[in-house]
Amino acid sequence: MGWTSPEKLIELIESGNRRGLSRAISVVENQLEGHEPLLNYAFNKGGGASLTLGITGPPGVGKSTLASALIKKYRALKKTVGVIAVDPTSPYTGGAFLGDRVRMAEHGGDSGVYIRSIASRKSLGGLSEGTKRILYLYKAFGFDMIIIETVGVGQDEIDISIMADLTAVLLAPGAGDELQMSKAGIMEVADLFIINKSDRPEAEKTGHLLKSTLLTLAKEYQPPVINTIADQHVGIDAVIDAIQSIHRKRRENGIERYRQRIREEIRSAVAFRLNQEIRNAVDVMTDRVLSGDITPIHAASEICRKFKL
Amino acid sequence: MNENKPIRVLIAKIGCDIHERGPITLMTAFRDAGMEVIYTGRYATPERVVQTAMDEDVDIIALSDHTGSMPIIAESVMAELKKNDEMDIHVMAGGLILPSDIPALENMGVKGNYGPGTPLETIIKYTKSLVHPV
Numbered sequence: 001m002g003w004t005s006p007e008k009l010i011e012l013i014e015s016g017n018r019r020g021l022s023r024a025i026s027v028v029e030n031q032l033e034g035h036e037p038l039l040n041y042a043f044n045k046g047g048g049a050s051l052t053l054g055i056t057g058p059p060g061v062g063k064s065t066l067a068s069a070l071i072k073k074y075r076a077l078k079k080t081v082g083v084i085a086v087d088p089t090s091p092y093t094g095g096a097f098l099g100d101r102v103r104m105a106e107h108g109g110d111s112g113v114y115i116r117s118i119a120s121r122k123s124l125g126g127l128s129e130g131t132k133r134i135l136y137l138y139k140a141f142g143f144d145m146i147i148i149e150t151v152g153v154g155q156d157e158i159d160i161s162i163m164a165d166l167t168a169v170l171l172a173p174g175a176g177d178e179l180q181m182s183k184a185g186i187m188e189v190a191d192l193f194i195i196n197k198s199d200r201p202e203a204e205k206t207g208h209l210l211k212s213t214l215l216t217l218a219k220e221y222q223p224p225v226i227n228t229i230a231d232q233h234v235g236i237d238a239v240i241d242a243i244q245s246i247h248r249k250r251r252e253n254g255i256e257r258y259r260q261r262i263r264e265e266i267r268s269a270v271a272f273r274l275n276q277e278i279r280n281a282v283d284v285m286t287d288r289v290l291s292g293d294i295t296p297i298h299a300a301s302e303i304c305r306k307f308k309l
Numbered sequence: 310m311n312e313n314k315p316i317r318v319l320i321a322k323i324g325c326d327i328h329e330r331g332p333i334t335l336m337t338a339f340r341d342a343g344m345e346v347i348y349t350g351r352y353a354t355p356e357r358v359v360q361t362a363m364d365e366d367v368d369i370i371a372l373s374d375h376t377g378s379m380p381i382i383a384e385s386v387m388a389e390l391k392k393n394d395e396m397d398i399h400v401m402a403g404g405l406i407l408p409s410d411i412p413a414l415e416n417m418g419v420k421g422n423y424g425p426g427t428p429l430e431t432i433i434k435y436t437k438s439l440v441h442p443v
Contacts, residue, residue: 001363002397019363026366030314094315095340101361102350108357117365119315119345 006034010041013141018114021141025116028133039136047139051247052146054161056189057170062196063149064103066170066230066239071107073236074145080112082143084134086127086150089119096120100149114143120150128159129272132265135163161189162264166246168192168239171210174202190223191246194239198227274307281306316344316440317367321358322351323382328375331404331425335371338429339436355385362398368440370398372419375405383419399439403432 001023004012009027012020028035053070055063064085071081085100096119107113116134120127131148138146148164161167169190193214195207207225214222224242228235250257285299294302318339320332332348339346347365349358362370374382379402390396401421402414411422420439423432 001395022364022366026314032314090340093341094343096315096345097336097340098345098347102348105350105353105357108349108353108361114364117345117347 003033006037006041009034009038013042013137016141018111021114021137022116024137025134028137029118029130035133039133042136042140045140047142050139050143050146051243052135052139052148052164052166053243054164054167054189055147055149055170056152056161056167058172059151061170061172062230063151063170064100066194066196066228066236067100067147067149068104068106069228069230069233069236070147070239071104071113072233073240075107075110075112079144080142081107081114081145081147082138082141083113083115084131084138084146084148085115085117086120086131086148087117088151089121094121114138114141128163128264128268131160132163132268158189159264159268162261165250166191166243168194168243170194170196171206172197173200173206191250192223192239192242193225194235195225195227196230198235199229199232203227277307278303316369316437317347317365318344318369318371318436319347319349319358319362319365319367320371320373321349321353321361321386322373323353323355323358323386324374324376324378325352326374326376326378327351328373328404331375332371332373334429335373335403335432338433342433342437344436355382355389358386359389359393359395363393363395368399369436370400371421371436372400372402373404374402377405377407379404379406379419379422380410380413383414383417387417387419401436401439403427 001019004023009020009024013024024038026032028038055067057063067083071083074081083104085098087096087098087100089096098117098119101115101117104115107115118130118134121130135146135148148160150160167189169192171193173195193210195203195210197203207227210225214225226235226238226242228239230236281303285303288294289296289299320336322332329351336346336348347361347367349361358370370386372379372382372386383400383402386400390398390400400419402419403421403423406414406422406424414422421432421435
């Protein structure tokens with residue numbers, strides 16, 4: 001598929017053509033020619049019927065495997081599923097290994113499942129921006145269920161949790177460290193905790209620890225804790241039930257959340273642009289400092305002046 | 310084509326071949342060369358590989374095989390690409406390829422055809438030149 005105009009891509013998306021969607025994603029992700037009309041179209045079209053689930057957690061807890069098990073259930077319910085699988089970009093080389101598909105291979109031949117692997121491109125400050133843009137397109141394409149899978153919980157993931165309708169945090173048994181992390185900030189993003197690999201001996205203990213940590217929250221804010229063994233499809237129905245009931249509750253304070261989301265959408269677009277500009281300016285200034293022209297202190301204040309700070 | 314857009318490669322293993330050292334080495338090398346690399350996992354089918362390449366909008370499909378079946382694999386992938394009118398996705402091959410198979414592969418439009426011991430720099434340089442011809 002060669003270069004395709006945004007009008008043509010919109011036409012393809014409207015007719016449910018996956019290749020059109022796939023090319024449109026590359027256009028918006030890389031800011032190729034025509035990305036703005038595409039994004040405007042997608043935002044205006046929206047996707048009222050879609051439900052967006054964020055899945056996050058440390059590496060190796062089974063996020064992709066859980067996503068795969070969820071896809072299977074949703075497909076049995078005749079729902080179409082779009083997945084955004086995010087893996088980290090190397091801050092050193094800008095390259096990335098996007099390996100999540102391997103765990104979702106069984107859905108490769110299903111026309112009702114679309115999986116796109118994206119690199120976090122974090123060094124560009126772009127994780128939430130890239131995901132947001134693809135999310136617009138997914139919603140316009142009209143998937144019933146959208147799953148965003150990201151590693152870890154940092155600022156970017158918190159931003160993504162604002163864009164998702166709800167966020168599940170995945171933990172594996174036996175790691176106190178993960179509970180430490182939960183104290184640090186996971187609490188705010190988790191609508192649902194899932195302890196995967198629950199056939200492991202430490203699962204019960206991890207569950208107790210987590211639940212006692214959650215006791216510090218008021219009762220109505222305590223997220224449910226569900227045990228799963230994703231590779232054996234155990235506990236998946238409970239996850240789906242929890243998603244539905246949380247989503248129902250969520251709708252009640254939908255307006256405030258929507259406002260928060262729009263705010264984040266604007267912020268991430270601006271931050272993305274600014275980040276690019278700042279990087280370019282820093283590169284230029286770095287050369288000047290290295291050539292002995294100015295000090296790093298001068299360089300910083302010159303950049304701030306340039307941006308009228 | 311935007312020069313800032315990272316090259317996207319799909320590494321594919323079709324058929325009954327469990328030898329993953331090669332593709333894993335290549336994944337790391339491509340990643341370290343600044344590319345975005347996707348892997349199908351083992352036991353993929355030609356239909357699935359081409360569908361994945363389209364869904365992921367990759368520039369290149371890199372076929373890995375260590376069973377001596379590359380001509381069969383490549384032929385089915387090329388046919389699938391043609392069927393989907395996706396002939397501008399480049400196809401490379403590597404692994405255990407019989408020297409006598411290489412002319413037929415080149416004839417199909419399969420590039421590279423690298424055997425064991427090929428320096429990674431050679432592969433990377435060539436891969437980049439496929440997407441951004443100088």
